[in-house]
Amino acid sequence: MARVTVQFIADQLGISKFAVSRALSGSSGVSEETRASVVETAARLGYEPRARRRSSVSIEIIYHDPDVAHRELWVEVQTGAQIEGARLGVETAVRWTSDTETVRQIAGQTSGLILIGPHDDAMLTTVRKSGVPCVRIGGALPPLEPMDQVGGTDEEGATAVAEYLLGEGHRRFVYVHGQLGYPGRVNRLEHFREGLAAQEETELREISFPADNAPGNFRQALARMEATGFHPTAYFCGNDYVAVTVLTQLLRMRIRVPEDVSVVGYADYPIATQTSPPLTTVRMPFREMGIAAVRLLLARLGHSEPLNDLPAQRIGLMGTLIVRGTSGPAR
Numbered sequence: 381m382a383r384v385t386v387q388f389i390a391d392q393l394g395i396s397k398f399a400v401s402r403a404l405s406g407s408s409g410v411s412e413e414t415r416a417s418v419v420e421t422a423a424r425l426g427y428e429p430r431a432r433r434r435s436s437v438s439i440e441i442i443y444h445d446p447d448v449a450h451r452e453l454w455v456e457v458q459t460g461a462q463i464e465g466a467r468l469g470v471e472t473a474v475r476w477t478s479d480t481e482t483v484r485q486i487a488g489q490t491s492g493l494i495l496i497g498p499h500d501d502a503m504l505t506t507v508r509k510s511g512v513p514c515v516r517i518g519g520a521l522p523p524l525e526p527m528d529q530v531g532g533t534d535e536e537g538a539t540a541v542a543e544y545l546l547g548e549g550h551r552r553f554v555y556v557h558g559q560l561g562y563p564g565r566v567n568r569l570e571h572f573r574e575g576l577a578a579q580e581e582t583e584l585r586e587i588s589f590p591a592d593n594a595p596g597n598f599r600q601a602l603a604r605m606e607a608t609g610f611h612p613t614a615y616f617c618g619n620d621y622v623a624v625t626v627l628t629q630l631l632r633m634r635i636r637v638p639e640d641v642s643v644v645g646y647a648d649y650p651i652a653t654q655t656s657p658p659l660t661t662v663r664m665p666f667r668e669m670g671i672a673a674v675r676l677l678l679a680r681l682g683h684s685e686p687l688n689d690l691p692a693q694r695i696g697l698m699g700t701l702i703v704r705g706t707s708g709p710a711r
Contacts, residue, residue, distance in 0.1 A: 384427040392421055404462070416455045419462065423474040438471035439677060440490045444478040445497035452649055453666050454496045457517055460670025461494055470674065480506040487512045492677035494670070495519070513680035515673040520563055526692045528680070530672045533696040537662040538568040540701050541616055541644050542575025546582070549710035550614040550642065553584045554605075558592040558622030565618040568646065572616055585610065592621045595629050602633075613641050613710045620645035620652045620661055627655060627706060642707035657705025665697045672697060 386404070390397045395414065402409045403418035404427075410418075423443070441461055443454050458474055465472035477483065480502050487493060487510035495507065497518045507514045508527065516529040545553070553576065555569050569586070576582045585605060590596045605612065615630075617623035623645030630637055637643055637657065645652060648663035672695055678684060 384422075384425045386427075389418065389421055389425065389427060392425070393417060412459070415459055416452070419458050419474060420451060420455045423458070423476045426476065428473060437469075437491045437678065437681060437683070438473070438489075439465060439492045439494060439674060440486050441472060441474045441494045441496060442477060442483060442486070442499075443474075443496035444476055444499070453647065453664075454518065456666035457496050457670040457673075460667035461674050462670070463667075464671040464674040468674070468678070470678070472674075478503065483507065484510060491681055494673045494677070513677055515676050517669050517673055528673075528676050528693045528695070530669045530676065530695045530697065532664045532669075533698050534564055534568050535571040537646065537664075537699045537701075538571040538616075539575040540699075541646075541662060542572050543578075544701060544703070545614045545616070545642065545644070545707070546576065546579045548614075548642065548708060551579070551582050551710070552610060552612045552614070553582065554612045554615045555584060555586050556615055556617045556622055556626050557586065557588040558618040558625070559590065560588050562618065568618070583610065585612070589622070589625065592619070593625055595625050598626070598629050599633060614707075615641060615643045617643065617645050619647050620649040620659060623659055623661065623706075624651055624655055627659070637706050638708035640711055642710075644707055648702060652702075652704070655706070660704045660707040661702055663700045663702050665699065668697055 386400045387397050390400045393400070399410050399414060400418050403415040404422060439461070441458050445451060445454060462472045475486065478499070483503060484506050487507065490512065493507060493512055493514040495503070495514060495516050499519060504525070504527070514527055516527055517531065521527055521529055555572060557565055557569070573584055576584055587598060587601050589598070615626050617626055623643050627637060627643050630641060630643070635641055643659070645659050645661035648661045652659040652661050676693065676695065
């Protein structure tokens with residue numbers, strides 16, 4: 381297979397070779413949207429720099445997530461790691477792979493690894509056996525796994541949504557999972573439930589979809605709820621794509637948002653600002669997660685004192701509640 385070049389990436393995206401080079405190096409002069417697109421395309425195509433500058437530290441960023449929606453967020457993490465690496469003179473490269481043998485070979489040639497998104501147990505075992513410092517982002521670890529992890533504070537985010545909606549007078553809620561099987565969404569539900577428990581006379585029900593963008597029998601499920609006398613005024617959703625699906629369905633049913641009901645998402649995907657009305661959500665600091673991962677790896681490599689001889693860390697970066705046009709006082 382022919383080697384992927386900067387010019388090839390530029391041709392694929394219809395931009396200049398200069399713009400691709402600056403995006404990959406973490407330099408200024410390109411928009412964040414362009415940088416994210418370049419980083420994602422380079423990873424997907426398997427781009428490798430022809431000649432990296434000499435550095436005492438190199439970091440390989442590895443991900444393999446078939447869910448296109450999630451890639452937007454992982455690219456933000458990669459961008460943060462690459463910009464921080466460029467600032468500190470650390471070589472960074474992005475690999476799109478789920479092959480454990482490939483990662484075993486990479487581990488023998490790099491100073492540290494960042495695993496982004498879903499990876500199976502075999503991958504974690506391979507990394508553990510390599511002895512190379514690794515930071516996990518966007519996936520669960522086994523209990524007491526001696527690997528560093530950077531993530532968000534989903535528990536506090538869900539509790540903040542509960543407190544906000546209660547403060548707006550809402551008492552009847554639906555948690556919309558979207559597609560089932562995501563531990564983070566279940567975790568947010570439990571803390572949302574706990575947050576609601578602070579207020580008497582609240583009621584919470586749940587709905588799931590066959591896929592995040594496929595509402596299935598949402599309309600029928602809502603009708604069944606209302607037939608029992610349950611009329612929700614607020615929907616908290618598993619992520620922003622689920623929230624957009626809910627918002628679309630409600631508007632098609634001529635239920636006004638936010639006049640009749642409120643809808644809140646999670647993560648602050650780019651689509652959250654493109655709906656009408658724009659989506660209230662919890663913004664997660666994905667780019668900062670990448671920055672934190674690089675700093676943590678450098679600490680493990682002995683470049684700073686505070687963490688290099690301490691046990692594995694679980695670092696949670698605080699999100700921010702972003703109130704936009706899909707939420708307001710209960711009717």
